[in-house]
């Protein structure tokens with residue numbers, strides 16, 4: 001058995017939705033238990049300074065009554081900037097200490113040392129995959145690659161909370177989720193080598209193909225969830241039947257209309273969908289502070305969707321909040337918006353150079369919050385990371401690296417005509433017309449003997 005432990009087809013059962021209510025988040029418009037003084041926007045997370053508070057004459061002033069308090073019937077603006085770290089659900093501190101949580105402890109209470117080691121192994125293997133794929137791109141073996149570096153906890157934690165019947169709509173760096181859904185990581189590289197539109201069977205894995213059109217799959221996921229609902233696969237009480245759908249997207253995607261539209265449809269239909277936003281603080285070179293003036297999660301309640309902000313570098317907390325959200329969806333309780341606050345430790349893709357737009361101090365700040373290191377420290381403190389396990393995992397990672405290198409180099413060259421396959425399940429006149437045009441185009445390069453001309457001779 002591999003050191004990655006429990007099989008992707010057999011995640012630990014998520015527990016039922018707890019009746020306890022989480023304390024109001026600092027950005028909530030709900031009345032706060034203690035002081036209602038908004039926390040000052042801070043830069044405690046090492047990112048660029050949070051957006052300034054609204055100025056007189058701006059939205060906040062316009063919402064105030066002449067007496068200075070909020071106008072009757074008008075909701076006040078949400079509190080805190082998009083980088084505020086107050087209100088994040090956390091179960092493991094950056095140094096690996098377990099902290100208690102009144103709501104989410106119960107979701108991780110059943111996790112054994114084996115489960116924690118399995119999560120650790122997943123994260124280590126996915127990081128090795130990232131490293132190998134990046135090196136292969138540099139060697140010209142891949143056209144492009146997008147790392148998951150730094151986001152392993154958000155992906156493995158949330159992915160491990162899924163059940164086999166759940167269905168995931170990823171964007172393009174969800175390699176950790178792909179791994180726990182049983183997708184061969186080398187198949188992910190078929191897309192990045194350009195030999196395939198996808199590389200795996202979405203139905204077999206409950207894991208859709210990667211989506212490069214930012215935010216579009218939030219709509220696909222919500223529509224799919226509405227279908228699941230209409231198929232009677234929600235709220236039956238049968239753990240093997242009730243199904244949830246997850247859309248993974250980034251902070252930048254929340255600026256797209258598609259994501260807002262999916263929130264509308266999810267809310268009014270009470271669709272069994274979890275809208276899982278990995279806020280890695282960057283949309284290529286655009287920081288979250290240029291796209292939001294309040295936490296991204298704070299948008300969802302305005303649509304009527306409950307939201308939770310979680311420390312996305314904490315694998316346990318990511319597991320717990322996702323388990324709760326999935327249980328809500330499967331039981332017919334409707335959608336949840338999860339904002340996993342994390343950091344893109346690497347470049348956007350291999351075509352990007354982040355030193356052009358962010359500081360090495362910020363990168364160093366987040367290196368000290370590495371999600372893998374956090375779980376390693378926790379396991380060590382529990383005495384649950386024996387040397388033999390570490391040695392076995394290192395050997396498994398080395399074998400994975402070799403497997404990736406060999407498999408990618410031996411991927412064949414598809415015919416260019418294959419790009420027209422699988423566009424639709426049934427024949428389609430438009431695709432046939434494109435295929436015929438492309439064949440004529442390719443034939444136009446052949447010389448009179450029907451052979452391809454020598455390199456450069458047609459120029």
Ligand SMILES: Cc1ncc(C[n+]2csc(CCOP(=O)(O)OP(=O)(O)O)c2C)c(N)n1
Pocket residue numbers: 173212213214249250251252253254280282283284344348
């Ligand atoms: C509709 C659309 N607009 C623009 C782009 C170009 N683009 C590719 S990645 C990206 C940034 C996405 O940022 P985010 O959603 O935060 O995801 P991340 O890459 O950080 O995981 C953009 C704008 C695109 N692919 N699709």
Ligand SMILES: [Mg+2]
Pocket residue numbers: 250251252278279280281282283284
């Ligand atoms: Mg981002």
